[in-house]
Amino acid sequence: MKASFKAFMREIIDYAGLFPPADLSLDTSLQKYSKYRKDSDAWMLSRYIIPASRLEELKPYHDNLFAGGEPYKFSVLGKRAETISGFYEDLQNIARSIERAHDEHGKAITTDVLELKLPREAVFANDEALLADIYAKTADLIGGREIFPTEVFFEGIFDKNWEKEIGLILEAMDRYNAGTKDESNMRAGFKLRCGGVEASMFPAVEQVAFTLNKVREQNIALKCTAGLHHPIRHYNYTVKTKMYGFFNIFGGAMLGYAHDFSDEQMQQVIKEEDAEHFSFTESGFRWKDYEISTQEITELRNVAVTSFGSCSFDEPREDLQKLGLL
Template identity: 30%
Template sequence: MKESLRAFMKGLIDYAGLFPPAKLPLDEAIDDYVMHLKGENSWMLGRFIIPLSKLNQLDRFVPLFDEIGALELAVLGNWGNSDDEYLSNISNDMAQISDYRNKHSGKVRIGVYECKLPSNSPSKETMKKATDLLNQNKLSHYHEFPELPDVGINYSTDEDESSWDEEILPVVSMIAELEGAGIKLRCGGIVKEAFPTV
């Protein structure tokens, strides 16, 4: 394997065993993750993805990582249906993450936070406040659109008839200007409808 490809793939694949299609119980997901961390391809494996609501259930598994190194986590946070609820939930999530980091200092590293945007058009002020809070907590953070419009290509005219450019691109541009923020696009699942149309 070329060194450039190896460098690109190092830690690239986060472990999502709690989610479909595997949808494993937490104990089985942790066992599977540890097995992969001890395997020959462990260099490709990234963080264990867990919803914030299950974070405290990890306590009994932390000792399993004593010989491997710190348990690296990506946490899925709570979102809200309004800008105010979104900011309030992020603030509460940061308090929980801070408490968990302190409880397992050096043994658990939470480096990534993901959550859905409050709408497809959040205000710049809201996003600035959210990213400032996430950056203060030293988290890489990714924001997911609650719902994406269909990409509507009319193949007879080759015209794009979707609202993608008007609805999504301005928010992507706004978030791109914010320090440390990224966009998460869901690109798959276990049913055909979960895959983007293009």
């Protein structure tokens, strides 16, 4: 196994078995996650994604799954609020849910990542200062204690004015992050939704390319969700659209850092459907004539291009085995 491949795939998959299309029960998905944690491929596995409202359902697992060993790592998920006031109300509920979960399970669990959907009212206001204030108030409500998330990924909306709106969301994040002096403070990142169970839920190539370049320009950490079960972009006959590949998205994002890709160059990586154009060499990861070193991959995965949520841990591995990488 090439060192560049190991650096690329290290703890890259957040397990989202609770969500479509898998839609597993909490017990089934948590038992699967527990099995995956012991698998030889566990080095690719990261957190278990759970809605904040379901943290209390973890109580029955305290004396069995959570007993001994490494802590169970959870990424906590908020819900979409239409209004700013509804967003803050949900944040208060999330904080209480996290507190109760840690009172119950102590150091047997971690909840260091939070995923939130920005309220539509804030996104459509086109007000950078308002967005920056939301990030700051989120830090006030979800912060100050070791148990609370230090990384919060905010999801935007691809609307008719998506370019301006995504731009403001990320510029406001940069303003907020630049104002945090203490390393223990919350850092704001961006969550990119790459698909779903219907073709209409997949963003356009132009939207993805713009976002990948914009997060780089604003020095914003990125995580992805939905539609990235497979390494290479391909047509899916069930969804009836082309699904993005995690080599395309993560590889494109990291190559963008190394080569300062334009939006047009980024689009070409994202649209690539020939697996032979991607390779893991002794020196790094390559797409066609562009390469990024293993050391750069390691650094970027740690701070800039973090992980993607997948309702399957098996499908990505099966594809990687077919490509001769596992």
